[in-house]
Amino acid sequence: MLVTLSAAVTADGYMDDNTPERLTISTPEDMAEVYRLRTGHDAILVGAETLRRDNPALLLRDPEARRRRAERGLRPDLTKVTVTASGKLDPSLRFFTEGDAEHYVFSTVRLPELDRVATVIRSDAPSARAIVTELEKRGIRRLFVEGGARILRLFLEEGMADTLRLAVNPAMTLGEGRGGAHFAFDAPGKPCIRSRFGGMEVSTWQLKPDTAADDLRFLRMAVDESRKCVPCATSYCVGAVVVTSDGSVFTGRTHETSATHHAEQEAVAKALAAGARLRGASIYSSMEPCSKRASEPESCTELILRHGFAHVAFALYEPDCFVACRGALTLRESGVDVRHCPELAGEVRAANAHLWR
Ligand SMILES: NC(=O)c1ccc[n+]([C@@H]2O[C@H](COP(=O)([O-])OP(=O)(O)OC[C@H]3O[C@@H](n4cnc5c(N)ncnc54)[C@H](OP(=O)(O)O)[C@@H]3O)[C@@H](O)[C@H]2O)c1
Ligand SMILES: [Zn+2]
Known part of the structure; x- marks a missing residue:
């Protein structure tokens, strides 16, 4: 299986703020690209905490991609996958209720309340290797992992990621106590040089002209x-x-x-x-x-x-x-x-x- 990890990060190194509202770090253009990348995969995975905090629907937005899947005899949305140890997952989450997709929940506990909406795969300690293996057995060949941090860590530390897409919004910082986003400058209008040093990706933004x-x-x-x-x-x-x-x-x-x-x-x-x-x-x-x-x-x-x-x-x-x-x-x-x-x-x-x- 090919596994793609995708995450967006603010300039001060955060993936979310502390407010109850969902924080969108990606610009509309980057979000559109993430939606486009989804179309190249069979399944999409996010951690249970992301489902509880953000309540995403994780749909395929592109009607053409939905039609192509339907032509192949697949359900129009990507297979949705999540992982939980606590089992705290409400069947009314948009993950379960929106779109037309298969659902898999990797869980350490029994979850009879999800029986109607998902296939629950029990495991004492779901690892990335076990998740990939179980999904492969169910016909998944390309998995798109959209966070959060703990899930990205799980796949990276077990060496189970083929591609990592890290999008930094250089203009966005979070407020004091991570309370809501601030935009410091107009990023598309600023020159940027990209370089690599010892495997580190470095973006150097010219925020003000050199006068x-x-x-x-x-x-x-x-x-x-x-x-x-x-x-x-x-x-x-x-x-x-x-x-x-x-x-x-x-x-x-x-x-x-x-x-x-x-x-x-x-x-x-x-x-x-x-x-x-x-x-x-x-x-x-x-x-x-x-x-x-x-x-x-x-x-x-x-x-x-x-x-x-x-x-x-x-x-x-x-x-x-x-x-x-x-x-x-x-x-x-x-x-x-x-x-x-x-x-x-x-x-x-x-x-x-x-x-x-
Ligand atoms: N910027 C971005 O690109 C991006 C993308 C996605 C999410 N986010 C943000 O990330 C935050 C959530 O990230 P997070 O790191 O706290 O959580 P997460 O990675 O979304 O989910 C972590 C949860 O997954 C379950 N889990 C992880 N590994 C497991 C394992 N080996 N076995 C069993 N269950 C396992 C646990 O669920 P239980 O607690 O149910 O046991 C754990 O609490 C949210 O605020 C969201 O907004 C940002
Ligand atoms: Zn004067």
Whole structure:
């Protein structure tokens, strides 16, 4: 007999959560592929705990596959198989009541209540080897094993699996205490490299684009801009660069057009004057965008959020000279991609040497 094991796993390594509802880890496309794979088998097996927790019907969904089976004189659904030691199996489970299939229950106890719905095969300790042998005797040539974990272990540890199909949903994690699924990112849109190391299957997902080179390039421009500032005792010399999605670049520096303007404001004002679209744009500032201001009502952090910038990079965290800055944290809390590039921090400190003396 050929035995196929199939399982789906979340990014944090779970096969189910703790909620009473059935958790679907597979994407619709993966689920469709699992349904397609079922059609290449004669029987489908899941553990008794999966039946109790998920109450699956385990049907053949493809009408064409059902028709082909009927043509061969078989019942349209795959033969359904389960294994139990406790015997706790309710005959009203969908496994027994839905579809048109033969049913086998491997059990260590007598189960007269299942007599009407299944053939119960008694055994003191059902092993994978015994299950395969008994099913072969009943004409099963290809078995699809769909979990759960204990049943997969049973077949793997006894060397009774020919194929293992392991589907990982990299975007799905479970909530605290395994309570329900969370989706962290849009997996189909992300690049992925697959490799193998010593028999381990490794998927490397690029969750965020690598912006390091652009960050450094535009931050250098921002630092150059900051050097044009006239040093003053009450504010930092900062340079900022706005880069829009279509690649337009706008620079600004502290006090460039007004004695109360920060560098970010100056760069944003130039971009707006040119009719640029700022939603989704990037802003590079030699220093962390401010989060609190004495001289104006809106901080640069608020300005960046109001215009919908998607990406912020800066070289130096604002020192606690004037106020305690929460710019980077506030932007991150609002979902902005914030990058700190300390490579240029020394140059920013040098441009503000008048404040450190
Ligand atoms: N992500 C996936 O791909 C996937 C697939 C299927 C299931 N699941 C999840 O997996 C969970 C269930 O997994 P699980 O590991 O707890 O249980 P399971 O593998 O579904 O079933 C284990 C049960 O099978 C019976 N059993 C196993 N080996 C046996 C043996 N040698 N002799 C007699 N009986 C045996 C026992 O039933 P008794 O307790 O009745 O004695 C045992 O409790 C569910 O939450 C389900 O949602 C996930
Ligand atoms: Zn500011």
